[in-house]
Amino acid sequence: MAGGIFITFEGSEGCGKSSHIKALKDWFESKGFSCVVTREPGGTPLAEKIRGLLLERSSGEEMCSLAELFLFEAARAQHVEALIRPALAEGKVVISDRFYDSTTAYQGAARSLDADTVSLLNRIATSSLSPDLTIVLDLPASDGLARARDRDGSSADRMGSLNIEFYEAVRAAFLKLAADEPKRFRVISSAGAKEETFGRILDAVREKFGL
Ligand code: TMP
Numbered sequence: 001m002a003g004g005i006f007i008t009f010e011g012s013e014g015c016g017k018s019s020h021i022k023a024l025k026d027w028f029e030s031k032g033f034s035c036v037v038t039r040e041p042g043g044t045p046l047a048e049k050i051r052g053l054l055l056e057r058s059s060g061e062e063m064c065s066l067a068e069l070f071l072f073e074a075a076r077a078q079h080v081e082a083l084i085r086p087a088l089a090e091g092k093v094v095i096s097d098r099f100y101d102s103t104t105a106y107q108g109a110a111r112s113l114d115a116d117t118v119s120l121l122n123r124i125a126t127s128s129l130s131p132d133l134t135i136v137l138d139l140p141a142s143d144g145l146a147r148a149r150d151r152d153g154s155s156a157d158r159m160g161s162l163n164i165e166f167y168e169a170v171r172a173a174f175l176k177l178a179a180d181e182p183k184r185f186r187v188i189s190s191a192g193a194k195e196e197t198f199g200r201i202l203d204a205v206r207e208k209f210g211l
Contacts, residue, residue, distance in 0.1 A: 004088030005033075005209060006129070008099040011137035012170045013160055014147030016190045016197070017097050020137070023198050024205065028093045031211065036087045039097035041075040044082045050075035055157035063158075069107045069118065073125040076100065080126050100126055101134060101177055106159070109173035110166050130184070133208045135201060136174045137190040141167035 007024070009017040021037055028035040041051040054063075054071050063071075076099075087094045100122040108118035139147075141164055148160055178185035186204040190197045205211065 004091050005093045006084070006088055006096075006131045006133075007093070007205070008096045008101070008131040008134045009137065010098060010101050010105070010134060010174055011139065011190070012141055012144050012167045012174070014144035014149075014151070015137040015139045016147070016194070017137055019194065020190075020198055020201055021095050021097055024095060024201060027202065027205075028095075033093045034091070035093040035095065036083070037095050037097070038079070038083060040079060040099055040102065041072055043075075043079040043084075043096070046082075047075040047078045050078075055159060057158050057161070065107065065111045065113055068111070069103065069113055069121065072103050072107065073121045076103075076122075076125040080129055085127075085129065096131075099131060099134070101174065104177060105170045105173035109176075110162075110169040132184070133205065134178075134185050135204060136178050136185060136187045137197070138171065138175065138187050139190050141171050143191065144171075 009021055011017055025035045025037050040047075041054050042048045050071050054068065054075070084094055084096070103122055104115075104118055107113050108115050145164065145167060148156065152160060175187065178187045186208075188197060188200045188204065
């Protein structure tokens, strides 16, 4: 397809993005599409280095919220320029595990940074690139955290070790974003069986792109 397809997945900790992203990639490839799976923060060697800085547990010095915001945006600028735009220009399907909506939810809503500042930096870092479809995998924050803790044990990263109120604010922010932009977003519950959730994801993709 000329111009490519850009799909992002969002959600709070433990919402199950990775396995659905992998299954969606396999589905696109079975239909003959060339598909790139990527993630934020990360996706290129430099952006992955920034990811390391963002997620490592504090070794004494606390990262301030504004430094955190700039690091997420720096990683994003590199990711968009070096990986996402070139892949879309080649007509590929790009599926990203998180994109700028995560910054709006985590740094803007949950960390309470100024919404206009976050929105402006998101626009600058992406050079106004927006996903064609954003799937929010929705789950009560307590269930997601329990899943994430089962998965990570005591090795949760810096962003995965915050309190429940933080993740509740993140969840509420994703739901608000989806309500404000219904054409781009689909909210899909990930509380039930994996197969059921993936079926709903496929329905959303088929409907959106006429596949
Ligand atoms: P992950 O665990 O889904 O790989 O995401 C890494 C963490 O970084 C997760 O806790 C969400 C957080 N994050 C932000 O706070 N802001 C952002 O802009 C992005 C992309 C991720």
